[in-house]
Each structure stands twice: as C-alpha cells, then as structure tokens.
Amino acid sequence: MSRTRSVASTTPAVHRRTVLAAAGAAAVSTGVGYALRPTDSQAATATGAAEAPVAQTVHRAAAPAAAPLAPYTRGTTVASVAAPRTGSGYRRLGDGPGWSRKVRSELAAPKAGRAGRRTALAAFVQLTDLHLMDTQHPLRLEYLRSTDVHAWRPQEALTVPGAISLVERINALRGAPATGAPLQFAMTTGDNTDNNSHTELDWFLTVMSGGRITPNSGDPRHYEGVQNSGLQQYWQPDSTTRDADKQRGFPHLQGYLAAAVRELNSPGLAIPWYSTVGNHDSLPLGCYGHGDSWLAEYAVGGKKLMSLPASESKKLQDMIRKASDPQGHAFRDLLKAHARSMRSVTPDERRAPYTPRDYLRAHLDPAHRGVGPVGHGYSTANLDTGTQYYSFRIADDVIGISLDTTDPGGHYQGSMGTGQLRWLDRTLRENKDSFAVVFSHHTSDSMTNT
Structure with a gap:
C-alpha cells in the first residue's frame, strides 16, 4: 500500500x-x-x-485516513472521455473509453511490484x-476566421x-x-x-x-457580438440563417445567446x-x-470590427505568428482603416x-x-x-x-x-x-x- x-x-x-x-x-x-x-x-x-x-x-x-486508499476514477478521464456518436458533420457526444495511464520511464526504469513500494x-x-x-x-479577432476556420x-x-x-x-x-x-x-x-x-x-x-457571475458586458439586456450579427461565417444560433456552421450541421437553438449571458453561481x-x-x-x-x-x-469603446477580407486576415495572422508587430501598432492602423466597417456596440469601461x-x-x-x-x-x-x-x-x-x-x-x-x-x-x-x-x-x- x-x-x-x-x-x-x-x-x-x-x-x-x-x-x-x-x-x-x-x-x-x-x-x-x-x-x-x-x-x-x-x-x-x-x-x-x-x-x-x-x-x-x-x-x-x-x-490520517481511516481506511486504506484506493483509486478513484469516477468522473475522470480515466473512466471515460467524450466521444462522437456519429461519424461526420455536427456530431453529438457521448461517453467513450477512458484514457489509459502512461508509465513514465525517462528518469528511472519501471520495475515489477512498484505499486506496493510507492x-x-x-x-x-x-x-x-x-x-x-x-x-x-x-x-477580439473573430474575423480571422475568414482565413482560418479555427480562429x-x-x-x-x-x-x-x-x-x-x-x-x-x-x-x-x-x-x-x-x-x-x-x-x-x-x-x-x-x-x-x-x-x-x-x-x-x-x-x-x-x-x-x-x-x-453574469458573463455579459456592454448592454446588460442582451448579447452584442458576432453570433447575432447576421454574418454567415459565424454560427447564428438564434437565427434561421443558413450560416456556415449550420451547413456543417450545427443546430438552430432559439434562446441560446440569452442563456449564454445569464447570471450563474459558482x-x-x-x-x-x-x-x-x-x-x-x-x-x-x-x-x-x-x-x-x-x-x-x-x-472600452462603442465600435467593434466583425468582418475582414481573407487577404487582410491572413496578413494580420502572419504578423502575430512572426511577432513582427509586438506592440500592436500595425494592428491599430488596420482597425483605424476599417473604422467605417465597424458595428456599434455598447461601451463598457x-x-x-x-x-x-x-x-x-x-x-x-x-x-x-x-x-x-x-x-x-x-x-x-x-x-x-x-x-x-x-x-x-x-x-x-x-x-x-x-x-x-x-x-x-x-x-x-x-x-x-x-x-x-x-x-x-x-x-x-x-x-x-x-x-x-x-x-x-x-x-x-x-x-x-x-
């Protein structure tokens, strides 16, 4: 033991x-x-x-514990992990096999009976x-999605x-x-x-x-962001708009955004x-x-850029990856150049x-x-x-x-x-x-x- x-x-x-x-x-x-x-x-x-x-x-x-200790795996990834129930598109998740534990041998060779000697x-x-x-x-840089879907x-x-x-x-x-x-x-x-x-x-x-916690900012009454912008490159959950994610199988979920910004207790x-x-x-x-x-x-202001052409998104993403603009001056200039394309949002200090x-x-x-x-x-x-x-x-x-x-x-x-x-x-x-x-x-x- x-x-x-x-x-x-x-x-x-x-x-x-x-x-x-x-x-x-x-x-x-x-x-x-x-x-x-x-x-x-x-x-x-x-x-x-x-x-x-x-x-x-x-x-x-x-x-000291009253009883001998024993492994406890319930609710951990040793017991199960999320796994897709279907093979493609929007996939619902269910319980899949847990991850196996790995013996680390970099510092010492594992020997038989080690569990009893620990x-x-x-x-x-x-x-x-x-x-x-x-x-x-x-x-936020959501608009980089025009060049990289994972952005x-x-x-x-x-x-x-x-x-x-x-x-x-x-x-x-x-x-x-x-x-x-x-x-x-x-x-x-x-x-x-x-x-x-x-x-x-x-x-x-x-x-x-x-x-x-109320995970909301800006207008306290409702969400203001890319997910109710009507832009098809983002999932519009409350809308019937046939956006890019719904084409992949994402659902229409009326009330999703209201639920996402409601008060919670931790x-x-x-x-x-x-x-x-x-x-x-x-x-x-x-x-x-x-x-x-x-x-x-x-x-903290009242304007937000929500879309950007793929060519400009790629240029900005490359600058970030290469650290060629660590102080954000080129980023600032890009935002200024697109001031007329910005959408109004509620300012929030x-x-x-x-x-x-x-x-x-x-x-x-x-x-x-x-x-x-x-x-x-x-x-x-x-x-x-x-x-x-x-x-x-x-x-x-x-x-x-x-x-x-x-x-x-x-x-x-x-x-x-x-x-x-x-x-x-x-x-x-x-x-x-x-x-x-x-x-x-x-x-x-x-x-x-x-």
Missing part, C-alpha cells in the same frame, strides 16, 4: 535531481497525499533588492488554458458555464485517480483569461473562489488553489504589449485591459479568497517587486514553484529574464533536499521569445 508523507512544521528543502515539470497540460495528478489546508498567513522572505522574494505557504496536515508525495489538480472569454469585447469557435460563449462545471466536477472528486488520496490543492497554469480584460479577470476569480473550489500567469493574462489578445493608448480606448499590478491586486482581494490561501500564491512582496513568480510548500519534502514565462514586450511565446532565472536557481539550491514541482504556462520547448 502507498505511504504518504505529511507536512512537518519545519521548512525543509527540493532535490535538484528530481524536478518535476508540470507545464501546459490540464490533468488531475495521480500522486497521493493527505488533504492539506493553508494557514491564514504567508511568510515572504526578501532575497535581494533586484530580485523577487520567495513566498512560502505553510500547510497543515490533516488526520511513497506518496502529493496529490493535486492542474487546470490550464481556461480562456474565460468576454465574447463581445471589441478587441473562432462556436462554443466560445460558454467558457464561463464550462469552467463552473469543471469546478463542480473537481469538488465531486473523492480522491486521486491512481490511488484515491485526497486532493491537496489546485493549480491553474495560465491563460486563465482570454483577452487581458477586467471583465474576464473578475469572472475567473469568481469561478475559482465562488460567487455569482460554488468555488473546495480545496486551496494557486495561480500561474499566462500570456493571455499578461497581454492584450495574448500577443501585444501594453502601451498603445488608442487600443486601450478601443477596448469594465473591458479595459488590466496590468500585472492589477492582476496581483485582484488575486489579493479578500473578495476572491475562497478557501485560500490569501493571494493564491501571490503576496504583497510580489506587489512591492512587480514580480509574478513565487514558491510554496506543498509537503514536508515537496516544494512548488510557479514561474512567470510571459514577456511584457509582446508575443505569445515564452520568455524568462535573468533575474527570475537566478531566483529559480537559488530556490532550487536552497531546497536541494526536497522534490520540486515547477509550474509554468509555457513548456520548455516554447520558451523562444527573444
């Missing part, structure tokens, strides 16, 4: 030979560990004037790329109810799928929001910590949760640096882009505490230094490290500055006798933003 190491009152330390990378995949960990709750305080220790502090969160161990380290939930969307936001997707208006359903599913889990051990915490690994909008940030924090996660930042959290559209005042005004400092303050807001910890990994020390990376104690021999792999200069690929790399190296050295789980939005092979 698996053995579980609980949290000690000391601050032990991470073994550099066993740094476990947890980046870029949404999954429930198959590790084990007793349920741990954070204390009401965080200890932040400054490590130099030019470098960020190490924010340590101490957890308390719960009482020493459990931790059990946690990872969420990534929620992309909560204000689908009526003027800055806009019919289900995007349902990101908030979908995230709430995910929270409800996590709360219903009784343990980890491989062992049944209680889940200790959840970590989001970036792109929690889609367009760096205050509306989306508020919705994300409310989904995670609990509360009522129970919030029942376990502590931590946050890691992604490029869509840091940058407008996930690819443009802050600083263009015209784009900031356009984001809540759609303003948020800064990294706004992001930190929102996480530290008591209204978004949920079950904790305060700041969800971030601390006032991050505010003081303007950083978005930290470490926290998971168990007596496991440390968690959350990185900021975004570049404020623009572009969606990952990047890390020298100061953060030095902090990471020092944090690993100071915890050389512990295991480390490193969380980041970008994977190692996408850290190419120079």
